[in-house]
Amino acid sequence: MLNKIFRSFPCFSTIFPKRNFAIDYLQDVEIITRDYYGSLRNILKSFSNHKINLSDIETLKLNRTAKGQNIVVKLTFEKIDDYKFNELLFDLQQRYDEVLIDNDSQIPLVPWYPRNDEDLKTIGLIMEVKEENNQDHPQFKDHEYRKRREEIAKLSQQHLIGEPVPYINYTEQEEVTWKKIYSILRERVEKVMSQRYLRNLVKIENALGFKYKIPQLRDIDAYLKAETGFRIKATHGILSQREFLNALGHRVFCCTQYIRHHSTPEYTPEPDIVHELVGHVPLFADKEVADLSQEIGILSCGTEQKDLSRLGTLYWFxxxxxxxxxxxxxxxxxxGIASSIGECDVSNIQYLFQNFPKANYEKFDPFIHADRPYPIQTVQPVYMYTESFEEAMQELIIFGKSLQKPFGLYYDFIEKELKATKRVKTHLNNQ
Known part of the structure; x- marks a missing residue:
């Protein structure tokens, strides 16, 4: 198949699901519509009205549940004269919001993104990362700590998605660091975090014993798969923003396995297993948070750098x-709040002293805050809030539609693959 041929080129690929037909004589059209009784029949009626014969019909559901279900209908027919084709296209565009035509003369060139598990094997290997960490922190100056951290990072980097996550034999000192920071954070999050977070944290504690030892990512991977279909990819350290967000589009969380320096358990200048497991994992175990994470991830795939940075900012907020x-x-x-003692203390001021908050809060608006700068190495000066988590999801969906990418993407949960709604070429330049 053409897909397999193009995938053999590391820096160039064409993505479009073609059937085994003589493609020179065929035209493809894709329609995304609500899944309702008679939806396919109404689409076929348009072709019948214009006396156009179809060669192939393929449908795919876009959602995991029946709620608000959308489907993509791919139709293939023999090429026809321009007048007849334009009439059909006009008819379809009047009836449906998204009608996409395969046009060889206008194939957009977009940044590379992983389409499937095979592509995810390159995570952490092909894109440059510019780290801006506090190099005066003990975990950058302690040679013994660096040696241990690199030993764990090497094991993590060898992990391929779909294979068991490497098992780490944590030292006694590492276990002590985990217990110390976890006991402090556990008390703080009760006052600061939402019930959505706390419910999932209790479930994970009971299932995996967070309180007593550093959990293994292999066990976290199995737990998340059962809860929300999210998977774990062990990684050696900080990834590029593009790689991290692109992986979320596949419901894959890239996660470190090393732990912060024992001398400063209350703070780390880079993500570690405390941040990943105490902060992110209880959220990825929540269906709606998992869906929101994947929504941002899919929007990030194939988007240009400017919009990628804006999505990264929205992920942050x-x-x-x-x-x-x-x-x-x-x-x-x-x-970031749940896994930081400093963030918990500042956020908690709002809880304790409603009239004298130290932390500032702003109503979340992705169209405003996508371009807002934020500090990485200090406690956040401003937190964005919504009236509900569902509101945050809707705001991001609306913002995503404004990005005007030259193609659409949807995730096939059966094949575990991101599929494009039209043919695109991808490149690895300026990543």
């Missing part, structure tokens, strides 16, 4: 440091 109202109080749901 929601899944890292987002908050929402709960019983009249602002509660956190972001991983």
């Amino acid at each position: 929601t899944l890292e440091f987002g908050a929402c109202k709960e019983n009249g109080q602002i509660k956190g749901f972001g991983a």
Whole structure:
């Protein structure tokens, strides 16, 4: 198949699901519509009215559940004269929001993104990362710690998605660091975090024993798969923003396995297993948070750098440091709040002293905040909140539609593959 031929080229590929027909004589059209009784029949009626014969019909559901279900209908027919084709196209565009035509003369060139598990094997290997960490921190100056960290990172980097995550034999000192920071954070999150987060944290504690030892990512992977279909990809350290977000589009969370320096358990200048497991995992175990994460991930795939940076900023203000109202109080749901003693203490001022908040809160608006700068190495000066988590999801969906990418993407949960709604070429330049 053409797909397999193009995938053999590392820096160039064409993505479009073609059937085994003589493609020179065929035309493809794809229609995305609501899945309702008679939806396919109404589409076929348009072709019948214009006396156009179909060669192939393929349908695929886009959602995992029946709620708000959409389908993509791919139709193939023999090429016809322009007048007849334009009439058909006009008819379809009047009836449906998304009608996509395969046009060889206008194939867009977009940044490379992983389409399937095979492509995900390149995560952490092909894109340059510019780290901006505090090099004066003990975990950068302690040679013994660096040696141990690199030993764990090497094991993590060898992990391929779909294979068991490497097992790490944590040292006694590492276990002590985990217990110390976890006991402090566990007390803080009760006052700061939303019930959505806390419910999932209790379930994970009971299932995997968070309180008593550093959990193995292999066990976390199995747990998340059962809860929301999210999977774990062990990684050696900080990834490029594009790689991290693109992986979320496949419901894959790239996760470190090393732990922060024992001398400063309350703070780490880069993500570690405390941040990943205490912050992110309880959220990925929630169906709606998992869906929101994947929504941002899919939007990031194939998008240009400017919009990618904006999506990264929105991820920061929601899944890292987002908050929402709960019983009249602002509660956190972001991983950066849950896994940081400093963030918990600042956020908690709003809980304790409603009239004198140290932390500032702003109503989340992706069209405004997508271009807002934010500090990485210090406690957040401003937190974005929504009236509900569902509102955050809707805001991001609306924002995503404004990005105007030259093609659409949907995730096939059966084949575990991102599929394009039209043919595109991909490149690895300026990643």
